[in-house]
Amino acid sequence: MPIHHHITEFGGLPVVDFPSWEVLRGSEYPVRDDWAPPSPAPALPAAGSVAWRLRTASSPQVWRGDEAGRVRLPHLETVAGYLDRFFAEVAVEEVTALILADLPGHDYDTRMDETVDVLLERTGRLAGLRSLFVGEILPAERSVSWIRKYDIAELVAALPRLRHLTVRGGADGFGIGFGRHEHLEELVVQSGGLDPDLLRRIVGLDLPGLRNLELWLGDEDYGGGATPDDLAPLLSGKAFPRLERLGVRNVRGLDDWVHALADAPVLSGVRELDLSLGTLTDDGAQGIVDRAAAFAHLERLDLHHHFLSEEMCALVADALPGVDVDLSDPREPEDEDEDELFYYCAVSE
Structure with missing residues (x-):
């Protein structure tokens, strides 16, 4: 299932987590208020040899007290402190x-907006960045629809050598109106429900x-509901004239898009x-x-x-003999009541 596992490769490089203090301490380390990170810091790989993942959510959650009155302790390290250490040690x-x-x-609570703001202040040191994934949660x-309220427009605009951008979030998850970008070659927007207004801004870049x-595009129940009209500049072929690969993925109501795509220049x-x-x-x-x-x-x-159905899979394959057609992962609709079957896209809530 997509997005249920962390990626292991990005930008052509293996992914390595920059460790938080909780990770360095370990879940079995005695809980002490005066804990300090090891000195010297553990050895890290060469900065340009890996794709760096910044996260602290994988840190052990630390509790104090007995079963009746235990309290979850706050993270040892603030988001700003963690990012400061990343910029100091890498x-x-x-x-x-x-x-x-x-x-x-x-x-x-996640601090994606704070993370983006810190990076924006230091884009001068990130001038070599080619690939950026925002929101790999x-x-x-936390649910996809909870990844929200951050704006990457200024950050992307300040990274002129960026080639690959992936963004994940809910319907109101992100601002992406960075206007013109000369060198961006790949844009991936993952959502359980892409707001049609946001979608129109994306295809207007x-x-x-x-x-x-x-x-x-996702599910209308989670902020989606886009129609082919919302993608009109894209479908006309005028928005991105060098486009070679197009993904209209994770769509509830995909049947309605087949004829629109077949007719699209x-x-x-x-x-x-x-x-x-x-x-x-x-x-x-x-329709295919x-x-x-x-x-x-x-x-x-x-x-x-x-x-x-198996019969339709065979008809599609026979109709497109020269095309590599992936018909794997067949699904069955859910029987929610006696009168209606429910067809679900892979990622919604």
């Missing part, structure tokens, strides 16, 4: 890939070098189309079969996590 000028994961404060840490765009220039993680049923797949000529030029069509 040659950040050499870092090319950075992941902002769960960074809760003393109250265990797992549902086990000026990204002359964009080659890969991936949008997780943008499709003729795309080599890979990703419609995975959504609620494609036999009705929508029949009926309009096979519109999809026949693709190198790859990703439909995994679908609600297709």
Whole structure:
């Protein structure tokens, strides 16, 4: 299942966590108010050899007291202190890939806005950054819809050499209106429900070098509800003329998008189309079969996590013999009541 595990590679590099004090202490270390981090600090890999993940949510939660009256102690380290230590101990000028994961404060509430603000103050030292992932937070840490209220527009604008940007959050999760960016080639926006207004701002960005765009539209019940009209500049082929890979993923109601995509001028220039993680049923797949000529030029069509019958899977594969079609991960709808079946996208709440 997507987003339920931390990534192990990013920007072509293995991922390494920058350790928090709680991690350095370890869950079995005696709870002491005067605990101090080890000196000298543990050896770290060369700054440019890994993708650095910043997170403290994986730190052991420390409790004091007996079963009846135990109290969870606050984190030893503030978000600002943790980030200060990262900039002090890592040659950040050499870092090319950075992941902002769960960074809760003393109250265990995530501080993505604070993290972005600290990085914005130090973008001069991050000039070599090529890949940035904001919000790599797992549902086990906090629901996707709870990753909200941060704005990365100024940060991205201040990183002119950025090539790859991935953002994860809820419907009101992030501001992304950074306008023109000359060198961004890949933009991935992961959400359980992308607000249509935010989506229109995304496809209105000026990204002359964009080659890969991936949008997780999500569920209307969690702030989604976008229609093809909201993607009109993209579907026309005018928004991102160099686009080679398009992902319209994690869509509840994916059947409605099939004909819009088949008719869209943008499709003729795309080599890979990703419609995975959504609620494609036999009705929508029949549209792919009926309009096979519109999809026949693709190198790859990703439909995994679908609600297709075996017979329809065979029809799709037969209709597109020259296309690598991924029809893995078939799903069954949930029977919520006697009269209605529920088709769910992979990521919502």
